[in-house]
Structures are given as C-alpha cells and as structure tokens.
Amino acid sequence: MNKEYFEEENIKNQDFTKHYLSKGEYENCIFNNCLFSNSDLCDINFTECTFEDCDFSNSKINNTSFKDVKFVNCKLLGLHFDECNPFLLSFYFQSCILNFSSFYKLNLKNTNFKECKLEEVDFVESNLKNSVFCECDLNGAKFENADLESTDFRTSFNYSIDPEINRVSKAKFSLHGLPGLLDKYNIVIE
Numbered sequence: 001m002n003k004e005y006f007e008e009e010n011i012k013n014q015d016f017t018k019h020y021l022s023k024g025e026y027e028n029c030i031f032n033n034c035l036f037s038n039s040d041l042c043d044i045n046f047t048e049c050t051f052e053d054c055d056f057s058n059s060k061i062n063n064t065s066f067k068d069v070k071f072v073n074c075k076l077l078g079l080h081f082d083e084c085n086p087f088l089l090s091f092y093f094q095s096c097i098l099n100f101s102s103f104y105k106l107n108l109k110n111t112n113f114k115e116c117k118l119e120e121v122d123f124v125e126s127n128l129k130n131s132v133f134c135e136c137d138l139n140g141a142k143f144e145n146a147d148l149e150s151t152d153f154r155t156s157f158n159y160s161i162d163p164e165i166n167r168v169s170k171a172k173f174s175l176h177g178l179p180g181l182l183d184k185y186n187i188v189i190e
Contacts, residue, residue, distance in 0.1 A: 003023055003024040003025060004022050004023070004024035004025075005024055005025050005027075006022075006024060006025065006026045006027070006029055007026075007027045007028060007029070008027075008028045008029065009026070009029045009030075010029070010030045010032070011029060011030070011031045011032070011034060012031075012032045012033060012034070013032070013033050013034070014031075014034045014035070015034075015035045016034060016035060016036045016039050017035055017036070017037060017038060017039055020039065020040065021036070021039065021041065021044065023043060023044055024044065024045070025044075025045040025047070026044070026045065026046050026047070026049050027047045027048060027049070028047070028048045028049065029046075029049045029050075030049070030050045030051075030052070031049065031050070031051045031052070031054055032052045032053060032054075033052070033053045033054065034051070034054045034055075035054070035055050036054060036055060036056045036059050037055045037056065037057040037058060037059065037075075038057070038058050038059060039056075039059045039060070040059075040060045041056075041059050041060060041061050041064050042060050042061065042062040042063055042064060043062070043063050043064065044064050044065070045064075045065040045067075045085075046064070046065060046066050046067065046069050047065070047067040047068065047069075048067065048068045048069070049069050049070075050069070050070045050072065051069070051070070051071050051072070051074050052072045052073060052074070053072075053073050053074065054071075054074045054075070055074070055075040056074060056075065056076045056077075056079060057075050057076065057077035057078060057079075058077060058078045058079070059079060061079060061080065061081065061083060061084050062080075062083045062084075063083070063084070063085050064084050064085060065084065065085040065087065065088070065089075066081075066084060066089055066090070066091060067088045067089070067090055068088075068090045069090065069091055069092070070091075070092045070093075070094070071091065071092070071093050071094070071096050072094045072095060072096070073094070073095045073096065074093075074096045074097075075096070075097050076093075076096055076097065076098045076101055077097060077098070077099055077100055077101070078099075078100045078101060079098070079101045079102070080101070080102050081101060081102060081103050081106060082102045082103060082104040082105060082106055082122075084106075086106060086107065089106065089107065089108075090111075091108070091111055092111070092112050093111075093112065093113045093114065093116050094112075094114040094115060094116070095114070095115045095116065096113075096116045096117075097116070097117045098113075098116055098117065098118050098121055099117055099118070099119040099120055099121065100119070100120050100121070101118075101121050101122070102121070102122040103121065103122060103123050103126050104122050104123075104124050104125060104126065105124070105125045105126060106126050106127070107126075107127045108126055108127060108128050108131060109127055109128070109129045109130055109131065110129075110130045110131060111128065111131045111132075112131065112132045112134070113131070113132065113133045113134065113136050114132075114134045114135065114136075115134065115135045115136065116133075116136045116137075117136070117137045118133075118136050118137060118138050118141050119137060119138070119139045119140050119141065119158075120139075120140040120141065120142075121138070121140075121141045121142070122141075122142050123141060123142060123143050123146050124142055124143070124144045124145065124146065125144065125145045125146060126146050126147070127146075127147045128146060128147060128148050128151050129147050129148070129149045129150060129151065130149075130150045130151065131151045131152070132151070132152045133151070133152065133153050133155075133156040133159075134152070134155050134156070135155045135156060136155075136156040136157075137156070137157060137158050138153075138156055138157070138158050138159035139158035139159075140158075140160075141159060141160075143159075143160075143161045143162070143166050144162075144165055144166065145165060145166065146166045146167070147166075147167045148161070148166050148167060148168050148171045149167050149168070149169045149170055149171065150169075150170045150171060150172075151168075151171045151172070152171075152172045153171065153172060153173050153174075153177060154172050154173060154174045154177070155174070156177070157176070157177065157180075158180070159177065159180040160180050160183040161180060161181055162181075162183075162184055163181055
C-alpha cells in the first residue's frame with residue numbers, strides 16, 4: 001500500500017475519530033483544533049509539524065514517527081510514546097496535559113516541557129539530559145534509572161526524584177523543590 005505525502009498543509013477543526021487521518025508522511029503541517037482521541041495513528045510520520053489545541057487522548061501511536069514536532073495546548077492523556085518509532089524522535093511541549101503517558105526508555109535529550117501537567121508520567125530509564133521542565137506539575141511522575149544530567153527542574157513542582165537511583169549530576173533544582181529530592185527519607189522541611 002502506497003503512503004500519501006502531505007507538505008505545508010494547514011488542517012483545522014477535523015474530527016479524526018469519525019474519519020481516520022490518512023496513513024502517510026506529514027511534513028511542515030499545522031494541525032489546529034483537531035480531535036484524534038482513541039484514534040489509530042500507527043505508522044504515520046510527522047516531521048516538523050505543529051499541533052495546536054488538539055486532543056490525542058488514548059490514541060495508538062505504535063511505530064509513529066515524531067521528528068521535531070511541537071505540541072501546544074494539547075491533551076495527550078495516556079499516550080505510550082515508548083511505542084513510537086525512536087529514530088530521530090524530537091518533541092517540544094507547551095501548555096499540554098500529558099497525564100498517565102509513558103516515555104519509558106526513550107532518548108529525550110534536550111526536550112522542553114513548558115507549563116505542562118505531567119502527573120503519573122513514566123520517565124523510567126529515560127534519557128532527559130539537558131532537558132527543561134519549566135513550570136510543570138510532576139505529581140506522581142516516576143523517575144527511576146533516568147539520566148537527568150543537567151536537566152532543569154527549577155520552576156517545576158510536585159516532583160519526587162531519588163538522587164540515589166537517577167543520574168542527577170549538574171541537574172538544576174530550586175530551594176522550594178528540595179523536599180522532592182528527600183521524599184524517601186520521610187523528613188520534615190520547613
């Protein structure tokens with residue numbers, strides 16, 4: 001089956017739960033106010049695309065390629081990014097809800113998360129070196145054996161990160177975030 005190719009298209013107000021997004025390659029496309037929730041987006045390639053005000057909740061993204069993709073004000077609940085095609089995987093997230101999603105074992109170096117809700121997100125064994133979490137809610141996010149070297153958490157909150165089981169060399173934290181590094185010791189900081 002031949003895949004279709006779409007370039008520099010502006011796709012607005014589409015409900016892809018009623019009619020599926022065509023399998024293919026999308027390059028430099030903008031998706032605005034589109035509904036993808038519970039859709040099958042497997043094996044689709046997105047390169048340098050922007051998604052604004054879109055809902056991807058519980059979509060299937062097995063072997064989907066996201067190369068230099070921006071998500072702005074999107075709902076991405078329960079997505080298994082760990083099932084995407086990892087080749088040249090690159091994201092930017094701003095004002096997104098990513099609760100209950102998984103980035104298990106992914107290379108997310110230099111990824112920016114700005115003003116995002118990341119509750120109960122799985123970052124186990126992820127490489128987040130040089131990433132930035134700016135004003136993000138990380139309540140219940142799971143960090144184990146993650147590479148957080150030089151990662152910036154200074155303006156984020158509600159995180160619990162165990163420095164003994166994660167690589168945190170040169171990671172940046174604020175004083176108000178200190179309790180999140182000491183949770184396992186069950187001590188009171190006032």
